[in-house]
Amino acid sequence: MGLKSKMLVMVMVIGALGSAPLMAEAQLGNIIGSLLGVINVQGVVYCTADGNIGTINATSTPVFPNAVVQLQCGNGNIVSTTTTNNMGSFSMLLNPLQFLLSTLLTDCNVVVRTPLINCNATLPSTGFLTSRMQFVGRFVQDGIMEIMKVAPNLFTFISPSA
Known part of the structure; x- marks a missing residue:
């Protein structure tokens, strides 16, 4: 997966999770790290x-x-x-x-x-x-x-x- 594709996935995940205000910042970091790790x-x-x-x-x-x-x-x-x-x-x-x-x-x-x-x-x-x-x-x-x-x-x- 190219760098642009990874960035797109990360932006999509952050956007989708933006509607969940109760999610802790650490959980968001773990999800993004898992997607890109x-x-x-x-x-x-x-x-x-x-x-x-x-x-x-x-x-x-x-x-x-x-x-x-x-x-x-x-x-x-x-x-x-x-x-x-x-x-x-x-x-x-x-x-x-x-x-x-x-x-x-x-x-x-x-x-x-x-x-x-x-x-x-x-x-x-x-x-x-x-x-x-x-x-x-x-x-x-x-x-x-x-x-x-x-x-x-x-x-x-x-x-x-x-």
Whole structure:
């Protein structure tokens, strides 16, 4: 969406909300920020027993390419899916009109279901990685688009018997 289109949407929203004098200024700011923003869930999955970067020789910790990463909320509802690139990185863009940041941080997990054996034959062939999420920060792009960055905390390996 171009800058002119974003400005038009913002003007239309402000005009429509002008007839609601009881709406607090903070609520108006949240609505406009949501219309002109995105939540970016991003991180790196490493090819280790717990999916995290190694603690002894971090520069040589291999990444986990081509791993399927899911964002699961509530009772395991999959709300977004992506695949890590050749650097083990993933990114999911979410519409803040559909996801409250507070709910995302308390009720959602990043889950890697691709077996660890796919990146290292000595790792388990069953089980999966999971991580709660943490808020990284808010960033403004082009002076108008707000990006809220969220990342996995530490991954935990869940064995099939757990």
